[in-house]
Amino acid sequence: KSIASVDIKGKQFVTDDYTNITPKIVSYLGKNLHMQKHNPLSIVRQRIVNYFYSSFTQRGNPAFSVYDNLCPIVTTKQNFDDLLIPSDHPSRAKSDCYYINRGTLLRAHMTAHQSELLRSGLDNFLMIGDVYRRDEIDSTHFPVFHQVDGVRSQRKDELFPGQPDLEIFEANYDQKNPHTFINSIKDPMKQSCHTLEATKLMETQLKTHLIALTKVLFGETIKYRWVEEYFPFTHPSWELEIFFDNKWMEILGCGIVRNEILVSAGPTNSIAYAFGLGLERLAMALYKIPDIRLMWSTDSGFLTQFENVNLNERITYKPVSSYPQCTNDMSFWLPENLTIDTFVNNDFYDLVRDIGGDIIEQVRLKDKFVHPKTKKHSLCYSIVYRHLERTLTQAEVNQVHKTIEKAVVDTFGVAIR
Ligand code: PHE
Structure with a gap:
């Protein structure tokens, strides 16, 4: 009896009752719009990367490393398990993700690579790429979009330089035996393993940087607000909304990385924050692009508007012309x-x-x-x-x-x- 399989980018994958990836979706793999020179997504990507390169340096070198070429085919362990997403969580549903088979899917967020990069020893890094979600069809939704995710982790001496009496961890948490500690998230302010001082300082740094980035992109006068959120992989967690086009629009999710994730990936002496931004939302708002499908346009009338521009120039997309519906x-x-x-x-x-x-x-x-x-x-x-x-x-x-x-x-x- 032969086993059914699909060919994706020259690799064979076994199919099963979870397979719901379509040839149309496979055709988007490898397009890498975020790396195409004149694509608006690429301009926003460069502006974000430049912000992190220039804001965090160690002896004159950028402290963040950038990964923009990670393969979008991931395991359910990478996309969910490693991030403490429960096995019955709705985000795993077949109706929401593109599965290749029960154990393999197209990543639904860039956070899918967080654990493997932490495990390889990185402390400050950005992950940029295409993500895939099944969703409704309208001018702001497309089954493929792009995200920039980031992680910044710090040890005691980095977070509290010159303050040896301030601690990252509560006294009853044993860094040598982290598995003996049950890390609770019942307190809305912090994880039970962390001190309030460490959590609050990380929260302040995280929010300060993300607001500074938002102001670099949208200008000093942009109106914003923080909203409490829940993500299985961070605690506490927030979303940032900006007031744009007369409504509040969510542009990113972030929070303090759950200590269990750091412990199983390696560092047991650090605290980290993480965030994830959607590039389409930002590009559509910044350049007044009315339809998400335009990101995929190869029409020169579209692309030339983003050609040879100064990265921080104010660009307003001019519709080439509007054809009837x-x-x-x-x-x-x-x-x-x-x-x-x-x-x-x-x-x-x-x-x-x-x-x-x-x-x-x-x-x-x-x-x-x-x-x-x-x-x-x-x-x-x-x-x-x-x-x-x-x-x-x-x-x-x-x-x-x-x-x-x-x-x-x-x-x-x-x-x-
Ligand atoms: N992965 C989340 C999403 O796609 C965003 C996020 C990243 C939130 C990192 C918190 C920390 O919505």
Whole structure:
């Protein structure tokens, strides 16, 4: 009996009941938009890296090392287990991640590399790359986006220079036998192993640097606020929101790294903070880019606007021109084994994108309906089509729409109404 497998970038992977990666998604691997010279994501990446290079130096050399070429194919251990993400946590769901098989997926965040880099002995580092999440389809969501993650760890002598009586750890925590200590996160202020002094100083440094970075990017007058958050791998944790375009927008998550993660990766005498920023959000806001799909544009009308620019120059994207949208609805009856509550929206979205490609601008669930007599379940979706670089004809859209309908019938066993 032969074992089913897929080829991804020349490597063979066994497939199983978790496999949900599609050829369309595989085609994004290796595009590395964050490294493309004239891509707005690359400009934001360089500005962030420059901030960390210039703000932290040791004897004139940058203290942060930068990893921007790590392979996006990771294990569930890297993406979840090493980060203390519980086995029943919703972020592991098949409906939210692109799995290659039960043990392997496309990383859902850059934090997936945190433990391995700590284990290799690094103390200050940035991890930059493409991450993959199944999500809805609209102008701000795309299944691939880019993140900059960072870690800064310090020993007692670095955190409290010249203050030998200040400690990172509480007296009942034994650095030689860290496994004998049960590290609680019940106190909202700090982890039980850490002193309040060490936690507060790290919190201040973390917040000060992230605000300084935000001001470098958006200008001195940017309005911001900190929001308490929860991440399984940090405690305490926060999100930073900026006031932009008349609304609060989340731009990063951060916190004090859980001591268990440091201990299993190596350092038992340090405290660390970590953060993760989304590059698309920042680039779209900074340059007023209205649609996330434009990041993937190879059109010279787009890319030349970001060519040969001074990194800190104020650039406002000028739409090359705006082509019209075309909206078609799709209604169908679900087969007996599915209900309007068990049908997985993200499965539908992936199929629509697989067939329609990048002319799909948005997919909206328009209506849910249970027939009062037959008890049959029905769904209606609106699909908005728009090409970024030319006008689509209604006939052309109808043809794509028909092809999607056929695939939806074949894949989910629905009946088009
Ligand atoms: N990985 C988190 C996310 O993707 C961001 C984060 C990174 C939060 C590091 C805390 C520390 O949302």
